[in-house]
Every structure is written in structure tokens, then in C-alpha cells.
Amino acid sequence: MLGFLMDGPKTGYEIKKHMEHSTDFFYNTSPGSIYPAFQKLEKEGMVVMDQSVEGGRLKNRYSITPIGKKAFNKWMGKKPALSKIRDEALLKIFFYSHFDREKRRDQMDKYRVDILGRVAELKELKKQLKKVENNPFKLKTLDFGIEYYSFLNEWIGRFAENLK
Amino acid sequence: MLGFLMDGPKTGYEIKKHMEHSTDFFYNTSPGSIYPAFQKLEKEGMVVMDQSVEGGRLKNRYSITPIGKKAFNKWMGKKPALSKIRDEALLKIFFYSHFDREKRRDQMDKYRVDILGRVAELKELKKQLKKVENNPFKLKTLDFGIEYYSFLNEWIGRFAENLK
């Protein structure tokens, strides 16, 4: 959230929209997390709220403070932690010896349909984001998503092939 | 946990060890989760406990019941959900325009050291697992881990290269 505020003040709703249009496939957060988080950040002096009415709608728009910027920079400077994969499909494959032989192939094929749907979604998202965003890093992460899900599709494809 | 019990009765400690030697890089669970989970599964009739003393040590060993097997099979039959990537490095890259230009390259290089360490770890794990495990699926998931982290290393490598 602090990162998003680095690009300028935003309401919780706006942050949610930004996530949906850029970080959705690797990070997204429900409204039930965003609003309480802003309240907590405000208490800690990381953000300040500006309340206004625009077009008859109440907007609680938050800006990052110097304290918030310091916290953001500290977080940015830390080496990223290696993440686990935590893919449900992998866990199922792990137990495939206890799953009906005839169902394995079908399950993988159906899973691949979803993966390819995600790839198409991300390609469309990139096309849309390109129009409004010229920050190369925000597009780079989308590229990663496209390449990762393509890799996953190919791996599962080869795996399903060997299942025959 | 039900999946692990499909290969035979196990104590919580044994499940933990099995996870460390095979699913660690995509699924692992702390003792603080395993023991309460067994108690819950027992209440639900999914598992039964056999208490014994072996070599002066108390062992609460759990077996899967027909009810548990049914639940496991039902879970196995469901199409796996597409998972999010949730990699901290990706989130940092997303905000790289707000991070010191000179620090970016260094951060990525350090991250890659960890990734390559993980690849080496998984290759060693596979070598060890091959000796005791002839279930092809349990080795296949390890292969995925090796290939995924190699892909990640290459992607980050290309990205870091362009950072110059």
C-alpha cells in the first residue's frame, strides 16, 4: 500500500483498482484488508488522510508521510525472501499414485485450460496497461506473469503427455 | 496430511520429516499446525490414533479411515485452483522506480544467489530421495521445483542485465 501511495495519494478503492489492473496475478487484497490497514498505517504516522466529497461521494484519500517513505525504503532495501511455490496442482501430482489413472490426464488438461486463460488475460491486461502506464517496471512484472504461466503450461503439457 | 497417510500410518513428527524431504519447496507445515490438525481430523473421523511407546518414546501414530480416504479422493478429484505467484521480489521490482538506481542490480544479484542455492538444494534432495523413493510422481514434483527456480534465475538474470 505504501508503494502505491509513492505514485500519489489514493483512496482504498483506488488502490484496489490499481491492484486489479497490475499486480492481481501476484498480489491482491480484499477491501476487508485495505481499509483496516489504512487505519493502522495512519495510527503509526505512515500516512495521512484527506477527507473530501467528490461527485456526491465520500473519499478518504491517503498520502504517504516522510515516516511512511522511510518504512517503504527500508522494506525495499531488504533482500527479497525466496518464496514457496504453493501450487495446488503440484500437491495433487505429488499424490497422483493414489488417484485414478484414467482421471489424471483429464484433470491436467482442464487445469491447462485455466492456465492458458490466465496467459490470455495477462496479455490483454498488458495491452491495456501499456496505454496508461509508461513505467517500465510495472510492465516488466506483467511480462513475468505471462512467461511464468506459459512455462507452467508447457511443463504441465509435457507431464500430461507422459501420463499416457 | 491425509495424502501422506495414504502411504501408511504416521506420527506428526514423521509427516513433518516427509514434508522436509519432498514437498518442502511448495508445501511445508510447522508442528504447531500439524498436531492440532490431527486432533481435528480425529474428531471428524478422518483418522484414528494408535498410541505406543517405541524406544522409550511416546508415539501417536495416525491412520487414515474410510471416511478420510473418501475426503482425500474428493479433494484429489477437484480441479486444482490457479495459484498466485506471491513472490516478494516481483513486488519490489514493481516499485523499482522508487528505489535507488544503484541498489537495484545489487539486490537482484543477491537474490539470484539464493535462487541458485535453492536449485542446488533441490538437486541434492532429488539425489537423496531417489534412493528411498521409487514413486515417479514424488520425484516429478521435485523436477518441477528445479525447473521453476532455474527459470526464475534466468528471468531475473536477464532482468538484472537490462538494469545496467
Next chain:
DNA sequence: ACTTGCATGTAAGTCGTTACATGATTGT
């Protein structure tokens, strides 16, 4: 009239970790 989107928030519950707490056995 009705639906979708904008906009904010609370409450309950799930999932999982870390820290704490205990104690025996095995290897050096």
C-alpha cells in the same frame, strides 16, 4: 425500475507461523 459501479467499513472465521513449554534418547 434496475443493475452496475463507486465507496467505505465491520465481524467472524480460516489458516498458518512463532514462541513457548516439556522431556527423553542418541551420538560425540
Next chain:
DNA sequence: ACAATCATGTAACGACTTACATGCAAGT
């Protein structure tokens, strides 16, 4: 003697989701 490993568990906490609750504005 000491450390590592075996072995089981509880308590506190953190992160996050889903469901609930409200209400206005804009488009069809």
C-alpha cells in the same frame, strides 16, 4: 557433559478472506 534429534503439544499473534452492512451515482 553437551548437543542434536526425537517427540508432542499450547498460546499468542498475524495475515487475510468472506460475508455482512450501508448508501449514492450513472447508465440502460
